[in-house]
Amino acid sequence: MASLWLAKLKLPVLLMVIQITFFALFGLFVDYDSEARPRQYGLSESNNNSAVFQDVHVMIFVGFGFLMMFLRRYGFSSMGLNLLLAAITIQWSTLVGGFLHHGGDKFTVSIVSMVTSDFAAATVLISFGALLGKTSPLQLLVMALIEVIVYAVNEYIGIVLLQVSDIGGSMFIHAFGAYFGLSVARVLYSPEVEKSTKEESVYHSDMFALVGTIFLWMFWPSFNSALAMEDAQHRAVLNTYFALVACCVVTFATSSLVNKNGKFDMVHIQNATLAGGVAIGTSADMIIMPYGALIIGSVAGFLSVIGYKYVTVSLAIYQ
Amino acid sequence: MASLWLAKLKLPVLLMVIQITFFALFGLFVDYDSEARPRQYGLSESNNNSAVFQDVHVMIFVGFGFLMMFLRRYGFSSMGLNLLLAAITIQWSTLVGGFLHHGGDKFTVSIVSMVTSDFAAATVLISFGALLGKTSPLQLLVMALIEVIVYAVNEYIGIVLLQVSDIGGSMFIHAFGAYFGLSVARVLYSPEVEKSTKEESVYHSDMFALVGTIFLWMFWPSFNSALAMEDAQHRAVLNTYFALVACCVVTFATSSLVNKNGKFDMVHIQNATLAGGVAIGTSADMIIMPYGALIIGSVAGFLSVIGYKYVTVSLAIYQ
Amino acid sequence: MASLWLAKLKLPVLLMVIQITFFALFGLFVDYDSEARPRQYGLSESNNNSAVFQDVHVMIFVGFGFLMMFLRRYGFSSMGLNLLLAAITIQWSTLVGGFLHHGGDKFTVSIVSMVTSDFAAATVLISFGALLGKTSPLQLLVMALIEVIVYAVNEYIGIVLLQVSDIGGSMFIHAFGAYFGLSVARVLYSPEVEKSTKEESVYHSDMFALVGTIFLWMFWPSFNSALAMEDAQHRAVLNTYFALVACCVVTFATSSLVNKNGKFDMVHIQNATLAGGVAIGTSADMIIMPYGALIIGSVAGFLSVIGYKYVTVSLAIYQ
Numbered sequence: 001m002a003s004l005w006l007a008k009l010k011l012p013v014l015l016m017v018i019q020i021t022f023f024a025l026f027g028l029f030v031d032y033d034s035e036a037r038p039r040q041y042g043l044s045e046s047n048n049n050s051a052v053f054q055d056v057h058v059m060i061f062v063g064f065g066f067l068m069m070f071l072r073r074y075g076f077s078s079m080g081l082n083l084l085l086a087a088i089t090i091q092w093s094t095l096v097g098g099f100l101h102h103g104g105d106k107f108t109v110s111i112v113s114m115v116t117s118d119f120a121a122a123t124v125l126i127s128f129g130a131l132l133g134k135t136s137p138l139q140l141l142v143m144a145l146i147e148v149i150v151y152a153v154n155e156y157i158g159i160v161l162l163q164v165s166d167i168g169g170s171m172f173i174h175a176f177g178a179y180f181g182l183s184v185a186r187v188l189y190s191p192e193v194e195k196s197t198k199e200e201s202v203y204h205s206d207m208f209a210l211v212g213t214i215f216l217w218m219f220w221p222s223f224n225s226a227l228a229m230e231d232a233q234h235r236a237v238l239n240t241y242f243a244l245v246a247c248c249v250v251t252f253a254t255s256s257l258v259n260k261n262g263k264f265d266m267v268h269i270q271n272a273t274l275a276g277g278v279a280i281g282t283s284a285d286m287i288i289m290p291y292g293a294l295i296i297g298s299v300a301g302f303l304s305v306i307g308y309k310y311v312t313v314s315l316a317i318y319q
Numbered sequence: 320m321a322s323l324w325l326a327k328l329k330l331p332v333l334l335m336v337i338q339i340t341f342f343a344l345f346g347l348f349v350d351y352d353s354e355a356r357p358r359q360y361g362l363s364e365s366n367n368n369s370a371v372f373q374d375v376h377v378m379i380f381v382g383f384g385f386l387m388m389f390l391r392r393y394g395f396s397s398m399g400l401n402l403l404l405a406a407i408t409i410q411w412s413t414l415v416g417g418f419l420h421h422g423g424d425k426f427t428v429s430i431v432s433m434v435t436s437d438f439a440a441a442t443v444l445i446s447f448g449a450l451l452g453k454t455s456p457l458q459l460l461v462m463a464l465i466e467v468i469v470y471a472v473n474e475y476i477g478i479v480l481l482q483v484s485d486i487g488g489s490m491f492i493h494a495f496g497a498y499f500g501l502s503v504a505r506v507l508y509s510p511e512v513e514k515s516t517k518e519e520s521v522y523h524s525d526m527f528a529l530v531g532t533i534f535l536w537m538f539w540p541s542f543n544s545a546l547a548m549e550d551a552q553h554r555a556v557l558n559t560y561f562a563l564v565a566c567c568v569v570t571f572a573t574s575s576l577v578n579k580n581g582k583f584d585m586v587h588i589q590n591a592t593l594a595g596g597v598a599i600g601t602s603a604d605m606i607i608m609p610y611g612a613l614i615i616g617s618v619a620g621f622l623s624v625i626g627y628k629y630v631t632v633s634l635a636i637y638q
Numbered sequence: 639m640a641s642l643w644l645a646k647l648k649l650p651v652l653l654m655v656i657q658i659t660f661f662a663l664f665g666l667f668v669d670y671d672s673e674a675r676p677r678q679y680g681l682s683e684s685n686n687n688s689a690v691f692q693d694v695h696v697m698i699f700v701g702f703g704f705l706m707m708f709l710r711r712y713g714f715s716s717m718g719l720n721l722l723l724a725a726i727t728i729q730w731s732t733l734v735g736g737f738l739h740h741g742g743d744k745f746t747v748s749i750v751s752m753v754t755s756d757f758a759a760a761t762v763l764i765s766f767g768a769l770l771g772k773t774s775p776l777q778l779l780v781m782a783l784i785e786v787i788v789y790a791v792n793e794y795i796g797i798v799l800l801q802v803s804d805i806g807g808s809m810f811i812h813a814f815g816a817y818f819g820l821s822v823a824r825v826l827y828s829p830e831v832e833k834s835t836k837e838e839s840v841y842h843s844d845m846f847a848l849v850g851t852i853f854l855w856m857f858w859p860s861f862n863s864a865l866a867m868e869d870a871q872h873r874a875v876l877n878t879y880f881a882l883v884a885c886c887v888v889t890f891a892t893s894s895l896v897n898k899n900g901k902f903d904m905v906h907i908q909n910a911t912l913a914g915g916v917a918i919g920t921s922a923d924m925i926i927m928p929y930g931a932l933i934i935g936s937v938a939g940f941l942s943v944i945g946y947k948y949v950t951v952s953l954a955i956y957q
Contacts, residue, residue, distance in 0.1 A: 008900030015891035234355035262327030572653035581646030
């Protein structure tokens, strides 16, 4: 009985300890950025970031929140867990990112740092998607705390030391989050366990997942352009917009082609329509020209449907 | 067997051919606008357009997407088709509009052209609404390709040649889209076919349609002001806002008046609350004064409910 | 028969009379603000407000609209009533606020006045939440008309005369709206009536309420910063963001702690996650430092769950 009572306390007590630690670390290290301090004028540029930040925020909480509802049994709680994981990740990544970039000195927060923390939340939520229905909230929490550190170090090495360009975070957010989640899944589960999980989808939850997809899809131009400046920001919006519409057309076409009745498969639509946003992410701010964006988006949509159709199936055979 | 196989290929192959044609035409004709090219400064004004563009984008994909779910049988797929039609229309109207306005020369894309392409998508989706549950995806696709051309020519004649003012596209988007859709419906169907269609609405899909209505309703100030400048943009936001709230009050009042139990009819709410946004569209940027906006919105709401109640019923009688 | 017919007419006729009165009062008193009049330049700052206004608008119509759906029987109609009440309140509070601040002279409307009117709508909708399922549309309408006057006078005394600071309206919007609604409930109902009401929640409507919560939660930084300027606006965004994420973590922790199985209670998540936004509202634009925002949000989340768990239950016992 006593041990059961202790088990039940583990998660809330850990959450409380984490939050109190955050108080202390924020108190010691975090200050407002100059644009959020008195006597600063002519800040119209950063004002715009506020609108872009809100767009990214919608992707994190509505986009991912709904997308996670594709498993029926977890529909409701997955949206709540999505909120909890993001809320912890946002605070933790503000701290970890600050420590890494300022070597233990005090550092500041701004609308740009809010966008960056939301990006870290996106990374954790992508990993969460790979683990949905297979892990307890406690395991997810531990994963999030570790993943944020690995993510920040990986991004620091890539962006700061190697000077890799990845404006929309295709590598450092999407690919990293997906592989991290898959690795955790591999460590935690044997194939037998995996088969017994409640991974079933129904009409209703499929519809919610589609809503999530559409919110992610719509606001992707803001996501890919949020950290770009001036003309590069305009290019990032334009390139992402065109990559996504082309990706969408090719996803529908390929989905119909590989279906034996020529029907569109909603699972393809939910996933592959977003591939264009990921694919264009790395180069969204570059001068790749509108037709280049169309081609990148199209190839991504095509490969995503083909990959989903044939690779997943063949993996299932070999399991 | 072979012909069935061919039939199934028709749609995806057509989609692929269209997308590849788009690659070529974009490669030959489309470049970035100056504000998306390097070494441009002081672009704070167009940054704002980026937020307005995202609002319009939400109307196209969430607003229309949900609104189309009012037919139960098509709930799910209508949201997907909405996405596909918009994705094709956006690319095609970028090209058609560019050809028309630049006589075959190269032309540029910018955030303004993205808004314009989204407007063309709105036009096609309004026509789609009139055909929902009566047409195949292939028919809708062909309709979209033709409609974009007619739309662009119509708009070119109206705005460029005749210098008609229609900032929110009441005539060139809403009225045009509706009549085009109804005309296509008339051409494609005999009354008998029409009766047998699956046009049934249920509680659940009605709720989704209401969500679509509310997303359209909320962001309409951005829609009507997206292409206006400076003080005209402010007026367009204010006038649309006031027209919509007044329209809303009168729609509820009229809906209750014409109902034999004094109840509100959700079908009226879903449709007539938006009439104010359409009605104010043409003159949204003009100095019509706040009370003028209230009156325009109110008359629109009243006529829309009355029209829906009595004209639709009488049409049904004569069929 | 005749009296029944008259009863049915009461609501729509009242709505019509109200709307026509609004025409007259707007015609006599309301003009555009200078930034919405011709020949005004360099208005990039107020352009940003347009994006913030749209965020607040989403909170009013989607956030509150969905949140009100927590009662199953009222799911559908509550979203409609939410729309109607907000549409009336927006117009009425434009007038009442204008009269109060300009002593009967003509006054102007601008994007700032639109935000202020949306805030008044939030107040009325919070009161509506306390009355849901217990009142007729007519009663709600009368309440809204009266509440707007009391709200405006209360705010005028507080902000203008006493110079109280309440940038996010914690006192003048949230607390006022809640207590006004509870007072009306107390006046209108005896305990027996209250017990017989249809206040039941089900899985499905709980999910919609969670969606409402998330829309309110996401856009709260825009809400609390909408009327702040320059660096204060940045601080309001940052402080609200941090208060909300910390509030979220502590809400989940406390909800698990007070649950006998250690589970999260969705009713807590739906309500207490928002407490951080309310708590930080009064001081959101002040230099309270990021760790201060975290602590304020956390305490609010903790007290909200504890209050809901123990105070509500004990109230139920004493009833």
